[in-house]
Amino acid sequence: MESNIDSSTCSGDRPTVMVTNDDGIDAPGLRALVRVLVSSNRLKVLVCAPDSEKSAVSHCITWRNSVSSKPVEISGSTAFAVSGTPADCTSLGISKVLFPSVPDLVISGINMGSNCGYHIVYSGTVAGAREALFNGVPSVSLSYDWTGGRSNVDDFTLAAEGCLPIIIAILSEIKRKTYPQNCFLNIDVPTDVRNYKGYRLTRQGKSIVKMGWRQVGSDVQGAKMLSTMTMESNSASYNESDALSTPNNHLLFKREVTGLQVEDGDTDYRSLQDGYITVTPLGALSHAEVDSQAYFKEWLPRVVERLSSASL
Template sequence: MRILVTNDDGIFAEGIYKLAKHMQSNGEVVVVAPDSERSASGHAITMHSPLTVKKVKFFNTEIEAYSVNGTPADCVKIGVEVLCKTQKPDLVISGINNGPNLGTDVIYSGTVSAAVESAILDIPSIAVSMGSYESNQFDDAAQFISSIFKKMIESSSLHNIIINVNYPAKPKSEIKGVKITTLGTRRYDNAFIERKDPWGNSYYWISGTVRDIKQDVESDIAAINKNYISITPIHFDLTHFKHFEELKKWDFHI
């Protein structure tokens, strides 16, 4: 069994180290991850400059590991199609992200986009994130992902589905259980912070605080807020099938 591990926090982030270490009990682990942080890079791929791949010593382990000067999606593409060409991964896991990937934020997430790229390549994938930025350890989340590994592999119907997991940043004793969830809605206030350069020109930082809005009780956000592990099945097919049928009824004139 071969497992490709990646992330968007960079190859030497603690979260990917703990994830890769725990997954060793399930099979051969290969790490292919960005050489530096690529958070909120979405599903960008590198088209107009070359990708540099370097084999690296991965912490204190003997895990085969490569750093890439590209995005998380780049890492999965080159990992599957080049570095693991002779033996394709059976599963791709992206994380453990230092912070949540909930609701509509998954569109921007490099962590989730790496898992999406795997699904596009017809390999099952898991994206895993901590439910807040307050986490000071990743072992419990890594152990949980290791425990659901066999279920993911054995479920043939999940071959191109992404499982998006958000794990509460709480002691295990405070976690109430697991919920299968839908994507909630994330909105932000004061998203742009204006600054002035020495010549008086404006520049902006994208920031903001999460707006407290009512969530569906089955959403990932509601689950995390109540200290449940959230598991959301997502997919790259963005077709809105209800409107697909409606648009077929339109009378188009060319």
């Protein structure tokens, strides 16, 4: 994939980074990341992020409707809140319509909750970085493994500081024109960020929080929604008035956690739980496993042969 980066941006004194996310422009993770980037005094910082929470929207884009943007005051940066999805924000932010030039690097995060394994598919945070890849702009998605009762908002600053060396290293490679253009990085920071063990290159695993459904009745109070890829959330809960206000012929159903599937080995989730900041290269395409490819290579000709025989 060829890069669409404006060559003038990397030749200046300070490279330009654009920050987006899926938790919304007021989220503590994004604000902490911007503060750390600005305070490094090495970067020009732009922000183009959703005006409200857009967690777990995956790579949804706004197609038929317009999106609105408005300037937001975030010290040290040029920032806009956008009514669209994370992918919309990235697309708009790198289009030269909102900002005068294409950023050198798009950073999506810091998400409140890890994005590992199959959950990467659901993640709006990861989609914000993937959209940049689609358009030839280097990108990285950042997530912090927020855990209720253990984490606090100051941990986002520590997570940003822990990721800053990788961000600076990426920008150095971009300036030298040696950074690969066919992937982006997904980075997860462990819950105990003060004592992380280092950085580990990992692969996307198959971990997933198993979820089922249950009917919500009028006596249900405080059933919490999941935050992106976590079992912790600040989302509003259904209460009795919500259930009672629903027409009698409508049923309310709510997701609930039923289990956790974890894959061992050098996977993103396992390494994160072991206390490492995980660095996982991701591509734009989802390839089938080799054995599946082999199966369908034999299967499709048999189907075609049967169709041909039936038509005789």
